Amino acid sequence: xxxxxxxILLVLLCAGCAHTSTLKWEKAVPGARSSSxxxxxxxxxxxxRGMFLFNLIPLWSGSATRPNRHEYKIFQNxxxxxxxxxxxxxxxxxxxxxxxxxxxxxxSSSGAFSLWxxxxxxxxxxxxxxxxxxxxxxxxxVEEK
Numbered sequence: 001x002x003x004x005x006x007x008i009l010l011v012l013l014c015a016g017c018a019h020t021s022t023l024k025w026e027k028a029v030p031g032a033r034s035s036s037x038x039x040x041x042x043x044x045x046x047x048x049r050g051m052f053l054f055n056l057i058p059l060w061s062g063s064a065t066r067p068n069r070h071e072y073k074i075f076q077n078x079x080x081x082x083x084x085x086x087x088x089x090x091x092x093x094x095x096x097x098x099x100x101x102x103x104x105x106x107x108s109s110s111g112a113f114s115l116w117x118x119x120x121x122x123x124x125x126x127x128x129x130x131x132x133x134x135x136x137x138x139x140x141x142v143e144e145k
Contacts, residue, residue, distance in 0.1 A: 020048065020049040020050065020060075020061060020062030020063075020072060021046075021047070021048045021049070021061075021062025021063050021064065021066070021067040021068070021069075021071070021078075021087065022045075022046070022047045022048075022062075022067050022068055023044065023045070023046050023047075023067040023068060023087055023088070023090075023091060024044070024045045024047075025042045025043065025044050025045075025091070025095060025129070026042065026043045027041075027042060027043075028040040028041055028042055028043055028128065032128075034101040034102050034128045034130050035101065035102050036101055036130075038098075038099075038101065038130035038131065038132050038133070039130060039131045040128045040129070040130055041095065041096065041097050041129055041130060041131055042095050042097060042128070042129035043126070043127075043128060043129075044088050044091075044100065044125075044126070044127045044128070044129055045124065045125070045126050046067065046084045046087040046088050046124070046125045046126075046127075047122065047123070047124050047125075048061060048062045048064060048067075048078060048079050048083065048084060048087065048122075048123050049061065049062055049079075049120065049121065049122050049123075050062065050077060050078065050079050050120075050121050051118055051119070051120055051121075052077075052109075052118070052119045052120075052121055053117070053118060053119075054116070054117065054119070055109055055111060055116075055119040055121070057075075058075055058076055058077040059074070059075065059118070060072045060073060060074050060075070060076075061073050061076060061077055061078040061079055062078060063078065064078045064083035064084065064086050064087050065086060065087070065090060067087050067090070079107065079121055079122075079123040080123075081105050081123075081125070083123075084105065084123055084124075084125035085100070085103065085125065087125070088100045088103065088125055088127050088129075092129060095129055096131075097129035097130060097131060098130060098131055098132040099129075099130055099132060100127045100128070100129055100130070101127065101128050101130050102127055102128045103125055103126070103127040104125065104126045104127070105123070105124070105125050106123070106124045107121065107122065107123045107124070108121070108122050109121045109122075
């Protein structure tokens with residue numbers, strides 16, 4: 001039991017300096033549209049990472065509600081699709097967007113660095129933040145002529 005506790009503490013100590021949950025945004029190209037035709041204003045990428053014992057038991061993961069901070073969920077799995085969706089939705093007001101569309105999810109796992117005892121799992125969501133019903137200036141100018 002001492003060895004198990006020491007391993008967990010070592011993993012948490014090594015990961016303590018890293019952000020495990022991040023949200024990045026980039027301004028969309030003017031005139032870009034989502035698949036539903038709404039004006040795209042931002043491209044969003046949410047990433048959350050976690051450590052798992054034997055790829056089954058969650059040891060810790062990043063916070064879905066407070067990305068870009070050193071905040072962790074101990075013995076909780078916050079790498080589900082709805083957690084990443086919550087991360088994407090959490091900054092819509094700050095980004096002056098109405099909703100998130102065209103969401104794509106991917107996950108990956110790796111345990112080789114610890115002989116498949118401790119696994120690192122990464123979940124990524126990419127999406128477009130849109131203004132519903134907004135027209136870009138070029139489209140409006142063409143329609144007026």
